[in-house]
Amino acid sequence: MSLLVVGSVAFDSVKTPFGQVEGVLGGSATYFSLAASYFTDVNLVAVVGEDFTDEHMRIFDNRQIDLRGLQRCPGKTFRWRGEYGFDLNEAHTLETQLNVLSSFRPELPADYRQCEYLFLANIDPDIQREVMAQVEKPKLIACDTMDFWIKSKPESLKKTLASVDLLVVNEGEARELGQEANLVKAANKILSWGPTSLIIKRGEYGALLFGNSSIFSAPAYPLEFIYDPTGAGDSFAGGVMGYLASTQNHSDAGIRRAIIFGSVMASYNVEAFSLERLRNLSYKDIETRFREFKRLTHFDEI
């Protein structure tokens, strides 16, 4: 089943204690679509500028990601510059140039309107609803958001959430959105606004799934070498949605497994800068690490 993602394509400049890169391909839709492409067909909607080259295009082509929804506009592609200290959980943004992203209004190509799985990456909640309105019979809609929208457009965001099945946010965002320090309380409040499932990303601590009747706790894979956490959350979401679209199983058991596949993709992504690891995986690598997650969490019943 094909999966549609609407988000950003960016050029990132990233410095971590283990190295740095300048102007490399990044952005939420990029990480998401590469991760999801191991599980299902992916259609990408985003905007780039004149500095987006055939070489960048090839990274998507090699993973058979459909770029008919990629708009090219006069000007420069969105750019982000950030730095991480030894606490790799927190990115320090040094510079953001919205460029062509500032006037982005996603228009879905006709074919894309039949997509049944939709992921709305972190963009303006008004635009998230405009996209939803263009999709004809969605089976599952998931979205991300960020503190900026939670603070500046809380009512618009709540309207978006009312039409979304699955919200994927990080821990701080969940607390801020739910206005509760306690994560269980924050989650229950968020679920009361519409989504049937909420996934809370906790970086190196894994992820929590809150559903109607159960909570699932997934660990992160303990890595000895983490080079660049950029895109971990989007790779995670790509694994989750890619797996859900491929199986069409939205049961609690299905989402739990999807979260482990998401965690696998995120764990590979952080092992190298930019997309270096994510673009060169095999499905066998993914299955191997899935089984390692099973060993990592296994304990005998009583």
Added chain:
Amino acid sequence: MSLLVVGSVAFDSVKTPFGQVEGVLGGSATYFSLAASYFTDVNLVAVVGEDFTDEHMRIFDNRQIDLRGLQRCPGKTFRWRGEYGFDLNEAHTLETQLNVLSSFRPELPADYRQCEYLFLANIDPDIQREVMAQVEKPKLIACDTMDFWIKSKPESLKKTLASVDLLVVNEGEARELGQEANLVKAANKILSWGPTSLIIKRGEYGALLFGNSSIFSAPAYPLEFIYDPTGAGDSFAGGVMGYLASTQNHSDAGIRRAIIFGSVMASYNVEAFSLERLRNLSYKDIETRFREFKRLTHFDEI
């Protein structure tokens, strides 16, 4: 199999966003022994002052904890005053009065020297070794420590670790002890100094076990109401060691289960101030929550 704990008995004054208590029974050996008492016989070695009353004694008696190793000295019992903000992971110490603890030299009663399971709570590593020297044929020795000893007595602490089977510390302590920001690297370094197993406590994020050949990640139980995190780490260690002493199974599978029992005890402990929850559990409560941990972490194989 009986279990010996050497640590502190204290009077705590604690304030959290959910209430406060003054001069209530606490201390590492107290929380540890109450938690462990649900699994095995516990012998306690600690020191108290003249302000320790029969009423305090009864809390231990009700759980059949052997207090022949509890020294009573002239003066006042160790006192700790602390506060927690909404981030319940971090205690802010407002006052510490060592009192009788400052001159504590543990002397094991003759019977205690045959104890096969020993837990050395967070005390001076020199004294930890003095205690180990008094135990005749230990089957498993575990210890805790803290940043104060890591900074002030690193060489003594390493000598202690060389004779210990299991080290139980929190995440910050593991990083500081191993002098590595990366937890896997820190763990490997610590294991190279002697312990065969290392448990890293991560508060609301659960715990990690590093053994010779595998890593185990245990979640914390997501609670909607957490009143007082004081003693969570010691209740956890009490559950771990109590279960290990009761089963005498030190295999990887045995320690994994022990960690879940430890997590169960910690999760109950934080549901009330002081020992209110921990002193009134049934073994059925413990089994029920153990099964909830299984559901919390379960996902299907591929």
